Amino acid sequence: MLKSKTLTCVAIGGVVLGVAVGLYLATAELPTTHAQGAQGSQPQFSPVKALTAREAYYPGTEDLAPGEMRITACGTGMPNARPKQAAACFLVELGNGDKFIFDIGTGSAERLSALAIPMDYLDKVFIGHLHSDHFGDLDALWVGGVISNRQRPLRVWGPSGATPELGTKYAVERMQEMLTWDSASRRGNVNTRGQQIELHEFDYKGINQVIYQENGVTIRSIPAIHALDGPVSFILEWNGLKLAFSSDTYPNKWWIEHTKDADIAIHECFLPPALLVEKQGWPVQDALNVGTQVHTSPAMFGKVMSSIKPRLAVAYHFFNDFDTRPEVERLVRMTYDGPLALAVDYMVINVTKDDIKVRMAVINEDVWPLPSVTAKLPADPSERIGFTEFIESGREVFADVIRKAYEDTNKRFGTNVQPPDYR
Numbered sequence: 001m002l003k004s005k006t007l008t009c010v011a012i013g014g015v016v017l018g019v020a021v022g023l024y025l026a027t028a029e030l031p032t033t034h035a036q037g038a039q040g041s042q043p044q045f046s047p048v049k050a051l052t053a054r055e056a057y058y059p060g061t062e063d064l065a066p067g068e069m070r071i072t073a074c075g076t077g078m079p080n081a082r083p084k085q086a087a088a089c090f091l092v093e094l095g096n097g098d099k100f101i102f103d104i105g106t107g108s109a110e111r112l113s114a115l116a117i118p119m120d121y122l123d124k125v126f127i128g129h130l131h132s133d134h135f136g137d138l139d140a141l142w143v144g145g146v147i148s149n150r151q152r153p154l155r156v157w158g159p160s161g162a163t164p165e166l167g168t169k170y171a172v173e174r175m176q177e178m179l180t181w182d183s184a185s186r187r188g189n190v191n192t193r194g195q196q197i198e199l200h201e202f203d204y205k206g207i208n209q210v211i212y213q214e215n216g217v218t219i220r221s222i223p224a225i226h227a228l229d230g231p232v233s234f235i236l237e238w239n240g241l242k243l244a245f246s247s248d249t250y251p252n253k254w255w256i257e258h259t260k261d262a263d264i265a266i267h268e269c270f271l272p273p274a275l276l277v278e279k280q281g282w283p284v285q286d287a288l289n290v291g292t293q294v295h296t297s298p299a300m301f302g303k304v305m306s307s308i309k310p311r312l313a314v315a316y317h318f319f320n321d322f323d324t325r326p327e328v329e330r331l332v333r334m335t336y337d338g339p340l341a342l343a344v345d346y347m348v349i350n351v352t353k354d355d356i357k358v359r360m361a362v363i364n365e366d367v368w369p370l371p372s373v374t375a376k377l378p379a380d381p382s383e384r385i386g387f388t389e390f391i392e393s394g395r396e397v398f399a400d401v402i403r404k405a406y407e408d409t410n411k412r413f414g415t416n417v418q419p420p421d422y423r
């Protein structure tokens, strides 16, 4: 067996080598060919030139044109975590430099970090509703953003609820309370300017109400119908382009009226009930209720898109696999025959008035945070809360290696930071 494998390799190698030699001879024998280049007399076997058109998006390597919009899917999945798809999150970048995060579902902060954008620019979050799969990574963006050099406050917009404790303000304040130890522990150890949260709670019943208007960008909200009073959908308008994002909703009259003719309409499209039973393991009763009453089924999604006729309909909020996509698409196509993208994480959509291009991003899993866009300030040690004497008395101080770390690091960076004077 081993012998025959080896022989096969040799044989294949021989064929490849033979072809290469043949090509070389054929090229070398030709008096003039384009393979030899414009000026050259030397044959070129394999000119290495960048392709003019890119089939993939490599974060941080492409300018946006002044009138262009780029949307990156940073979460397209479900409340149950899976490696392939984080929960709801879409990043919208505009040619004027603005960036907006719509929903920040569990797992999505990791996706945002892969896009090689300074955290100072990822400072505006619009939350459609308070399900964890739509705001569960707000803490990761908040705390992790500070560690990743955000020095601006995090700005958060979200709807009120039927009662105050069902609103965004209540939720975000409790998140801050939950992280009381976390915040206290970082004081004096990292600069915490980015820890501030600027919170904007707006009326969930507002119909096409303006909730944001800066720098030529208008964002409006419309009510959504989903699980409880409170959820909303968003409409962003800028430079003659219109993007609508449903967050979660049952098909509704506000969406049909106000998102008509959107350039990009991103709308939830839940797994069909049969797959919720077979793949997700739910009882039939729950699959039918959640799949067609709490959420929008694929065929309902198609009806919605046939009503508003966007330039591109984007379906998300289902596990998008080789064995689910055909069924979802078949059901959508029963009721909609327009342009369609079935979203998965890292799908990238470039939009101009003339063109829409859909690609996948190729990310660097070894990504590091980018520097702050303003001079990075060190921590203020006077803010440090410190330890009780009980805990402090437990330190084993390896003064020699600590001193050496200070000396070596000071030498490398030309600084003069002194080690603490432990008792």
Ligand SMILES: [Zn+2]
Pocket: 129, 131, 134, 226, 227, 248
């Ligand atoms: Zn929801």
Ligand SMILES: [Zn+2]
Pocket: 079, 088, 131, 133, 134, 248, 317
């Ligand atoms: Zn959801």
